[in-house]
Amino acid sequence: MTLENLLLVNFKNYKDSSFNFNSRFNFIYGDNGNGKTNLLEAISMLCYTKSFLQSSEIECVKYGESEFEVSGSFRNSLNSSQKVAYRYSADENRKSVSVNNEVLGRLSSFFGELPLVVLAPGDLKLTQGTPGDRRRNFDIIISLMSHLYFDDLKNYTRIVKQKNSLLRDNLLTKKYSNSKLIDLVEPWNTELIDAGIKLIQRRAGFTTEFQEYMNINFHDIVGDRYQPIISYKPDIYEGFNNGTFDVINIRNRFENKITEFYPLEVKRGMSLVGPHRDNYVFTMLKNGNSFDVRTFASQGEHKTFIVALKFSEYEYLKNKTESEYKGEPILLLDDLYSELDRSRKEKITNLLPKLNQVFLTTTDTGYLELLKQNFKEDELSSFNIINGTQKAAG
């Protein structure tokens, strides 16, 4: 899949700008604060029907304006084109997404139609941040691949919210007696376990498959001095080393833990057991020692890990959705080169030509020379962004 053009009207610092993109490589450069990231954000809004930066719509409206529009044409592997338009009006607080001029009823059914992988500076929180940051990242990838997972995840999240609401309200109002409360919580637990098992199995299966992609991409960037390891740590197996992922085992452990934690859940007024508390742990094997990326990695090592992770996501999605008409994902690389040493920069640059359509931003035009060695002339377009407008460039 490729994005052919993009129109931005009153989107962040863009008043009215349009772009015609290269189907291979788009080099977007400009000084700080001119709108490079905003441009990528606009692309993500079309693909995900929300911003990868999780900006609220109202933050995206240009200061002093009341509505914005972002639209673009995507071409899939069957060579048919889809015009996607995202409109938001602050006055009515209403957003609408249309595909070929038809307004979508349910946005969630569109998720995954336009596969996209994003590397952003904020992704440093993947290795450094909370379990929730990592869960969210992988949930997006699995959801892009599987509608079923996306649906299960939505249901699961809703169940947790309902259960939390019941427990929290009762903590405040003491409306129900102890035995009545158990009767009311139990059916939520039944649902939570049923939906949770599906998530756990998917996440476990995903992690195993994904590891191989990670090995290859990591190796391509740093050789074999390090080996990256991604371990899935389901909440229900916390403190257990030998949890297996067959349904019976998961169910047993899930039921036991949820029973064990019930008194604490009532006391705290929230649900404390299940995949909404899962974690993924990143470790690296270096010279025979294994260390936790989160605490021991250097700046550059964090970045390397994340670049390899994002390239792996790209390959993973590409292979998983191969049989579909969508075509390969689009890759957004915001500020790809920062933190990396020269050797890694070069190795990563060498990997770029095998990708589908790439959008790369940087403040340093010097990289253009490096890139030109890897792409044919007509495969590379560059865009100089100055305060929300595009300065004519090659």
Add this chain to the structure above:
Amino acid sequence: MINTSETLEKLAEELSRLPSIGRKTAHRIAMYLAKSPADEVIRLSDALLELKEKVKLCTVCCNITETDPCAICSSEKRNKALICIVEEASDVFAIEKTNEFKGVYHVLHGIISPLDGIGPEDIKVKELLTRLSGDVDEIILALNPNVEGEYTITYLSKLIKPLNIKMSRIARGIPVGTDLEFADEITLAKAMEGRTLI
């Protein structure tokens, strides 16, 4: 905003309590009524009063009705030992259109949803249990296939289980996320046919 008529504001406020009427729409309706001929407005207000006077809930099935018991509950042709449990009166209407169901109904008037502050005591569960102490052979749970529908099914089936009544739920032939009210007749008819025991 300067409020030019307290009466109009009061009406708008009442109207905005209605489902799917926002503040803007409520104002528009109030304004429209203010400008309408008197007899039109009187007809509307009469219709509202008449509604309140004549339309009530059936004391048996809690469906909306003008006669008590309702036409379905008092029909000789309906099997009173077979009860189909639905969320809303509109669901009864949807199932009746299929002409396939020969039992009677029980309308819960809502679904259990802590996020909306609705517990079992806020819907017609007590009425259902009273009813089940009579002669009932079978129950069909025809609730929407969403998180709250599933919960309510599990909750009710736990209550009903000790009563030794056969229980089934309509098959999940209905696309997830579609409300019963909007499911087409064929899907709904099929779903009734393919109900599964719980």
